[in-house]
Amino acid sequence: MINRKIDFSRIFSDQVGLPLKSSVFLRDHSNFRIGGEADYFFEATSIKELVSSIHVAREHSFPYYIIGGGNNLLFDDNGFRGLIIKNGAKGIKQGGKETEIEVLSGTPLKDLLLFLVEKGLSNLEFLAGIPGTIGGAVFGNAGAFEQSIGDFLLEAVLLDEKGKQAKVKRDYFEFNYRQSVLRKKQDILLEAVFELKEGGKDRIKALMDEKLEERENKHPPHSIACAGSYFKNPVLPSGEKIPAATLLEKVGAKNMRVGGAAVYSGHSNFIINKERASARDVIQLAEKLKHLVRERFGVEFEEEVIFLPAGSVVP
């Protein structure tokens, strides 16, 4: 394995033209602030670097994983045996039609929102306060207040499973609640085009401020380490969606703890890293909560937060 690691590092720098970092703590790239060392780490600052780094890993069957801002991820205490590629390819521009916005997938959502205020373009105000990149947001169809990013995506450019760049329309993504086809395939989002509408700058800014204020009242402050809502809101057979937090409160989740991981006192669907939590603490606490809800309500919770095991093979 050691030789393979040395070989891969050399091959990577030969083919991509840039060096890999080794033994990088993933907790420094996660809003949960949890995670051991990845063997290798590369931050792509352009689509060209992103594509060539993925090509090299795929060509040599070297395990790799793409991250954006690390806001929806729980890394393993043992880190990752392979290469973590952080997507830092940023860029936003208006397309052929002024209401169509082309965004590179590593662009932070907050940069996009600032751009939209400046240009007076409306529709995505509901994203205000959601941390992360366009790639991570499209992957999990991020949203709030009954709206999701997929509702406004017109088309996109992907690096498909065969390594080809392909332009796809919205339908391709099979968007659903916190769900897109990217969860099932090895496609990587390179660029997305959103269809927006004109609106007054002041009104757009006021709407965003309103959303931010609503969030601040119920979500943990930015200083608290977490990965957003831990569980998806379950959908009953009748189609009704119930807030996971409501069921969690009824089973007494508030302030429950395992090691350094705790349920946030202000919102039961947030597991927080209260005091040097390990991934193991978080997973054990989540399992405990799932068990309580299953026993009491017969409802099976599904995680919204994604756990990346150290040994996952993503060739």
Ligand SMILES: Cc1cc2nc3c(=O)[nH]c(=O)nc-3n(C[C@H](O)[C@H](O)[C@H](O)COP(=O)(O)OP(=O)(O)OC[C@H]3O[C@@H](n4cnc5c(N)ncnc54)[C@H](O)[C@@H]3O)c2cc1C
């Ligand atoms: C305080 C807090 C509040 C939050 N509130 C919300 C909320 O209200 N609504 C909501 O939906 N989410 C919320 N989240 C979760 C998170 O912000 C979103 O899921 C966000 O979209 C994640 O983006 P990211 O860039 O950080 O993705 P990461 O966490 O880095 O990655 C998430 C997944 O996306 C994949 N991915 C990333 N980039 C690409 C790409 N280019 N192509 C293919 N796959 C890719 C990764 O492989 C990974 O599987 C919250 C998180 C926090 C910490």
